[in-house]
Amino acid sequence: MTARTWYYNLALGGGVAVAYGASMAFSLSLTREGAGIATIWLAGGILAAGFLLLPRRWGLATATACFTVQFAYNLLVGNPLAAAATFPALTSGEAAAAAWLARKVCGETMRLTSMSRVARLLLLVVAPATALTAILAADVFTLYGRSFNTVLSGWFYGHALGMAIMLPASLMVVRPDMVRDFRRTPFE
Numbered sequence: 001m002t003a004r005t006w007y008y009n010l011a012l013g014g015g016v017a018v019a020y021g022a023s024m025a026f027s028l029s030l031t032r033e034g035a036g037i038a039t040i041w042l043a044g045g046i047l048a049a050g051f052l053l054l055p056r057r058w059g060l061a062t063a064t065a066c067f068t069v070q071f072a073y074n075l076l077v078g079n080p081l082a083a084a085a086t087f088p089a090l091t092s093g094e095a096a097a098a099a100w101l102a103r104k105v106c107g108e109t110m111r112l113t114s115m116s117r118v119a120r121l122l123l124l125v126v127a128p129a130t131a132l133t134a135i136l137a138a139d140v141f142t143l144y145g146r147s148f149n150t151v152l153s154g155w156f157y158g159h160a161l162g163m164a165i166m167l168p169a170s171l172m173v174v175r176p177d178m179v180r181d182f183r184r185t186p187f188e
Contacts, residue, residue: 009054009055009058010058012050012053012054012058012174013050013054013058013059013061013062013065016046016047016049016050016053016054016062016066017062017065017066017069019046019170020043020046020047020050020066020069020070021066021069023042023043023046023162023166024042024043024069024070024073025073026042027039027040027041027042027043027158027162028073028077037137037150037151037154037155037158038158038159038162039158040158040161040162040165041091041158041159041162041163042162042165042166043066043070043091043162043166044091044094044095044098044130044159044162044163044166045095045098045126045162045163045164045165045166045167045169045170046166046167046170047062047063047066047091047092047095048094048095048096048098048099048102048129048163048167049166049167049170049171049174050062050063050066050095050170051063051095051096051098051099052099052102052103052110052171053171053174053175059099063092063095063096066088066091066092067088067089067092068088070087070088070091071084071085071087071088074087074088080144083141083144086137086140086141090133090136090137090140091133093133093136094129094130094132094133094159094163095129097128097129097132097133098125098126098129098130098163098167101124101125101128101129102121102125102167105120105121105124105125106120106121106125110171112168112171112172118168121167121168122164122168125167126160126163126164126167127160129163130155130156130159130160130163131156131160133155133159134151134152134153134155134156134159135152137151137152137155138151138152138155
C-alpha cells in the first residue's frame with residue numbers, strides 16, 4: 001500500500017466516522033416520543049458507504065470508531081449498558097449487511113449510473129437490510145418493555161429512509177465519477 005493510498009483511506013475513514021457522529025447526533029435530536037427510535041436514521045447509510053468504499057480492514061476500523069461514538073453517546077444520555085451496546089451493534093450489522101448485499105446485487109464497483117440501478121439498490125439492498133435489523137431490534141427491545149410493533153415499524157421506516165437517502169448520496173459524493181456517469185431520461 002502506497003503512502004498516498006494510506007492517507008486516502010485514513011481521510012475517508014475519518015470522514016465517515018465524523019459524518020456518522022454528526023448524523024447520529026442529528027437523528028437522535030429528532031427522537032422525542034414513541035419507543036425511542038429515531039424518526040430518520042442517516043448514520044447507517046454513511047457507515048454502509050464506508051464499508052463499500054474502504055478496504056476491509058479500514059472499514060472494520062471505521063465501524064469500530066462509529067460503534068464507540070454511538071455507544072459513548074448512549075451511555076452519556078443514560079441508556080442502560082446493554083441497550084447502549086445494542087443500538088450501535090444493530091446499526092453496524094445493518095450497514096455491514098447492506099454493504100454485503102450491495103456487492104452481490106450491484107457488483108463490486110457499485111456503479112450507480114441510472115435510476116434503475118439506484119432503484120435496485122433501494123429495493124434489493126436497503127429494504128432487506130433494514131427489515132432484518134428492524135425485526136431483530138423489535139425482538140430485543142421487547143425485553144426492555146417496548147412494543148414489538150412500534151419498534152418494528154419505527155425502526156424500519158426511519159432506518160430505510162435514512163439509508164435510502166445517505167447510501168447513494170455518500171457514494172456519489174466520494175466518487176465524483178458516479179455523478180458524471182449518472183444518466184437520466186428527459187422524463188426523469
